[in-house]
Amino acid sequence: MKLLSVNVSKPKTIAYDGKSVTSGIFKESVAGRVMVRKLNLEGDGQADLTVHGGVDKAVYVYDLASYHYWERELGRADLAYGQFGENLTVEGLPDDQVHIGDVFRIGEALLEVSQPRVPCFKLEIKMEMPGFSRQFLASGRLGFYFRVLEEGMVGAGDTIERVKPGPEQMSVRETAHLLYFDYDNLDRLHRALRIPALSQGWRDAFAELIGTSEGAPKKPRAAARAWQGFRTFVVDKKVPESRDITSFYIIPEDRVPLPVYLPGQYLTFKLAIPGWPRPVIRTYSLSDGPCHEGYYRVTIKREPPPVDPSIASGSHYFHDQVEPGARLSVAAPRGDFYLDPAEETPVVLLSGGVGLTPMISMLNAIVHVGKTRPVWFVHGTRNGLHHAMCKHMRQLAAENDNVRVHICYSRPRPDDIKGLDYDSSGHVSVKLLKRLLPNREMDFFLCGPPPFMKSLFQDLRAWGVPEGRIRYELFGPASLLTEGTRIPLRKPKPASGAADFEVVFLKSGVTARWDPDYDNLLDFAEDQGIFPEFDCRSGICQTCMHELLEGEVDYVVEPLDPPYPGRVLLCCARPRTDLVIDV
Known part of the structure; x- marks a missing residue:
């Protein structure tokens, strides 16, 4: 194991995408020996100290084998040492063989591995490759940070000695995978938290994941990694799903990895609609499983124009004016209507119209975690012109024995083929569910227009489904579901x-x-x-x-x-x- 290059840089300001960006990522290899201090190397600096630098991220390290990988993967021969913003370019320390808590002696310095690297959009600037941070994250070749236990001089050519192995023997790659891809693995999460050297930021994220996985009520997974207020996103793709429903794929402008959300949650948009004196707030459900690819997706129906002209139409704005490249202000995922994909209870996902969006998110999440949990996806819409994501539903059912899909068309067209496009005529009803389901001992999730919701809620209760087994997304008073019935939503209890x-x-x-x-x-x-x-x-x-x-x-x-x-x-x-x- 050997130190190949020492790389440093003071923060520099460059023009990027019409604005000025200051970053310390533009490292250059330096000759001679350099002093490693507790917070960084002499001659080095970080621009944004809220996310870079500090005791836990004093020295960033990247391995030669990863350079070779990117040369092959990208077909590039111009990757000089320091290309990825690392302070130390090394040989013999790949991410899958270095463990959190390992202690190394390099020259006079004693260094301890504290966490993997988190890529951001500044890496894309350095690479001159928009979107590269997603590819970088997916590769598992992130590099890692050292905490400085003993300051000292280092220089190219120094031998690297592992003087103490980290407890738990959890590699840098395994740790990164746990945060972004394997976040429901409680055994590994607990293992990670037993490593004293793990940085506080990653400890907080893992502790929060454990709290959610073990049943912390109504708290979005990875809330510790979500953001406050509104964050700027850019529309990456705009994909028509039906005559009046369109999906919008959005990516964060800063390219910082996105927090994992819970399937069923929604995003809040602050829209600067031309002609309106102030921003318009609108919410739209996330329509994909929890995102690990650097994007979020919302799927929006073009609604009829508002009867009240003083009310702005968010759906018309999205459909008519929002195109790829548009910038949007977005608040972090939230909402208490969600499904835990790790549970085993059979589940029925009931949707009407564009109410299928959170149900698609739930279905994708269950399939993604590989559970054999029985799922019935029952959806109602007018006909094939208005049916979004039909092929996707059918494909998941064909590929997963635990998934059953049933589509109802209320007004099928002559071109709609029964058994292919839809399964029955009419509306989604409890009468239909009694025919499809083996019993009522399941969890029911509802989302759709108010009449759809009200009818199903009341009939499920009349069938004997406990209220606690019925979950719903309803932007309005819950009493709407029980109007005209004697079914109480609120159970009286004495006030203390x-x-x-x-x-x-x-x-x-x-x-x-x-x-x-x-x-x-x-x-x-x-x-x-x-x-x-x-x-x-x-x-x-x-x-x-x-x-x-x-x-x-x-x-x-x-x-x-x-x-x-x-x-x-x-x-x-x-x-x-x-x-x-x-x-």
Whole structure:
């Protein structure tokens, strides 16, 4: 094992894609010996200290074998030492033979392996290859970082000695694979956390993955790696799926690897629609399994124009004006309607129209993890012109014995072939499910238009399916599902004295005692005969924000953007004290 080159660079500013970018990735090989300090090498520097540098990422290392791999893979002969932004180019330290916690002596310095490298868009700038970070990540040849245990001089030609093996013998490649691809492997996650040398950032990510996998309620997997507020994405592809449904593939402008989401969750977009005085907030479900390829996908139906001209049409904007290369502001995945693909309980995915998007995400996730969990994918739409992703559904059913697909067309065309394009005429109903399913001991997931949701929810309950086995995505009051029935969604329970607050809705002249059985103040207000405006009911759109004249609240769902001081978002807040709200 040998040190081939020492590479350093101070941050440089270059023009890229119409803007200035500052980076320390432009390393150059230097002659002579260089002092390795606790935070970096002398003569070296990092531009963005929030993601680069620090004790755990003091020295970046890349192996000669990976250079040879990229020369063959890319057909390039111009890869000089330092090409990948590494401080040390080495021979004999490939990612699959170096372990987290290994300690090496190089020259006078004593160094400990702390984590794999995370590629970003600046590597693409250096390589002059847009999208290369995805290829780099998929290759498993990421290189790794050293923590400096003893400072000292190093130079090209120094022998590298492994003086102490890392505990658990978890290689750099295995560790990276665990974070991005094998994130449900609890045994390996626990193994990784037993390595004292693993950097704090990776420890936090693995700990969060364990918390989600072991049943932490309603917390998106990898939330520790998600982002705050809105992040800029670029549309990579625009793919028509049917006459009125289109998929949009988006990639992060900064090329930083994306956090894994839970199948069924959605993205929130802040749209700068021409002609509108302020940004328009819209949410769309993710329509693919949890992403490991550097992109997210949303699939959007062109809806009819809004009846109210004061309401912007997000779907028309996407279909008519958003093309490849467009830049979009996107908030991190969120939502409590999701499926755990690692579970074993048989599942029925019921969708109507464009409501299939989160169901496709769930189906893809189950197939991806290789489970034999029985799945019934039952979808209803008008006919073949409006049927999105038909071939994909049929292919998954053909390739996986545990997947069964049934398609209902309410108004099939003469060109639609029964048994090929669709399986039955009419609507998705419990009568149909009784014919398709061996029993009702399953988990049911629902997403579609309100009449579809209401009918199925009520009929499933009447069939004897417990409410706890029925999950649904509904942007509106849950009471919509039970209107005209005696089926209660909310089970009454006595209020505890500690939570027995007084809530005054000042403009409405209504005062009521808070019942802690309610999820939020918006539900509570509606049952008092007060109907504030709302849209998302998820803490996103701020439509239900009102002035909080007195008192304090807690948020059961973290708002996407915190409300203004002295305001409250009714849809996700509960009282902490007596309240006076200007509603």
